[in-house]
Amino acid sequence: MIPDKIPSVPDAKEIIERSFKDIKKVQNIYLPSFVGKLKSVSIQKIKLMEATAKKAVGRVYNGFPKFDDLDRFERDVLFIMVNGREYERSLNNLKWANSKITEFATNSIRGIKKAPNLTVIARYRSAFYGRFSSVIEDLDESLVFLRGAREVLKKVPQVSRQMRIVIIAGFPNVGKSSLISKLTNLSPEIADYPFTTKDINVGMMKMGNGIYEVLDVPGLLNRRNHNAIEKVALAAINNIGDVVVCMLDPSEECGYRLEDQKKLCDSIKELGKNVLVVENKMDLERVESDNLKISCATGEGIEELKKRMEASIREGQNKGGSVFQRTGA
Numbered sequence: 404m405i406p407d408k409i410p411s412v413p414d415a416k417e418i419i420e421r422s423f424k425d426i427k428k429v430q431n432i433y434l435p436s437f438v439g440k441l442k443s444v445s446i447q448k449i450k451l452m453e454a455t456a457k458k459a460v461g462r463v464y465n466g467f468p469k470f471d472d473l474d475r476f477e478r479d480v481l482f483i484m485v486n487g488r489e490y491e492r493s494l495n496n497l498k499w500a501n502s503k504i505t506e507f508a509t510n511s512i513r514g515i516k517k518a519p520n521l522t523v524i525a526r527y528r529s530a531f532y533g534r535f536s537s538v539i540e541d542l543d544e545s546l547v548f549l550r551g552a553r554e555v556l557k558k559v560p561q562v563s564r565q566m567r568i569v570i571i572a573g574f575p576n577v578g579k580s581s582l583i584s585k586l587t588n589l590s591p592e593i594a595d596y597p598f599t600t601k602d603i604n605v606g607m608m609k610m611g612n613g614i615y616e617v618l619d620v621p622g623l624l625n626r627r628n629h630n631a632i633e634k635v636a637l638a639a640i641n642n643i644g645d646v647v648v649c650m651l652d653p654s655e656e657c658g659y660r661l662e663d664q665k666k667l668c669d670s671i672k673e674l675g676k677n678v679l680v681v682e683n684k685m686d687l688e689r690v691e692s693d694n695l696k697i698s699c700a701t702g703e704g705i706e707e708l709k710k711r712m713e714a715s716i717r718e719g720q721n722k723g724g725s726v727f728q729r730t731g732a
């Protein structure tokens with residue numbers, strides 16, 4: 404599960420600056436010997452820098468979900484949008500950096516405690532500063548990567564594990580968003596051009612005694628090489644849909660041939676999904692078929708569609724529960 408709030412990610416420069424700024428707070432204490440005084444101040448500064456950096460890096464590390472925390476859908480989205488291997492590597496780099504900082508701090512403090520004079524103390528201290536800065540600088544790439552990943556993770560729709568999920572899929576421009584606005588309280592963008600919907604819209608639908616989640620996913624084309632947006636839609640269909648409403652537009656007003664649209668429904672059926680094929684825009688065109696005909700413009704057929712959805716969900720329940728339970732994600 405992706406946490407509601409993922410922390411913002413500072414870059415390496417910010418962490419270094421914050422750590423060096425913090426050590427200005429270290430007070431000069433009165434000690435009779437210069438050596439004793441420099442030792443005490445140096446140790447305090449090193450400890451403070453270690454704490455500041457580890458807190459900043461640890462906050463990012465702890466705030467980002469680890470792979471095992473994610474369900475199959477979330478993992479798929481991460482792999483599609485940002486390279487999941489790089490994600491794991493970046494998080495591991497943060498962990499590694501924190502352990503390195505502790506190691507350098509411990510060794511430097513040990514050296515300072517044993518140092519015979521001011522020169523040796525200063526050498527240990529500046530060696531720590533140098534190593535500290537280079538470890539954090541090396542983290543910059545991972546931090547920048549995670550900052551991008553955060554934007555992607557924030558957009559992954561939060562879908563419940565308790566409710567049944569209906570996904571509205573189909574070619575672009577066939578009326579998927581129009582349908583979700585009829586079934587739920589959502590008002591997504593609806594427009595007469597393809598690929599209007601770029602993210603997954605999630606709405607709630609009350610039907611009979613149940614509440615269901617309805618997902619309007621971006622339009623899909625029946626092709627082999629899907630773009631990233633289409634892949635996310637497919638990941639949702641594959642991993643979290645209990646029922647998939649596959650929408651056709653026989654009027655071809657959407658700009659695509661009905662024949663091609665049907666092939667997409669066939670390939671979704673091949674995924675082993677519970678598929679309900681509906682023909683939209685019946686106010687414009689009706690073709691001879693067994694599929695349910697609806698119109699999002701006039702509202703015709705929508706009540707019948709709801710009934711069929713509920714029956715299909717019930718049928719799926721009898722077959723073996725929700726996709727989440729079946730996959731154990």
Ligand SMILES: Nc1nc2c(ncn2[C@@H]2O[C@H](COP(=O)(O)OP(=O)(O)OP(=O)(O)O)[C@@H](O)[C@H]2O)c(=O)[nH]1
Pocket residue numbers: 574575576577578579580581582592593594595596597598599600601621622623683684685686687697698699700701
């Ligand atoms: N005449 C008629 N037009 C409809 C109907 N349903 C949707 N439309 C129109 O079809 C166009 C596309 O509708 P959307 O709901 O945005 O389609 P979509 O499938 O979500 O499109 P993408 O997000 O681009 O994939 C809009 O101009 C709608 O007003 C219908 O039943 N009848």
Ligand SMILES: [Mg+2]
Pocket residue numbers: 579580581592593599600619
């Ligand atoms: Mg849409």
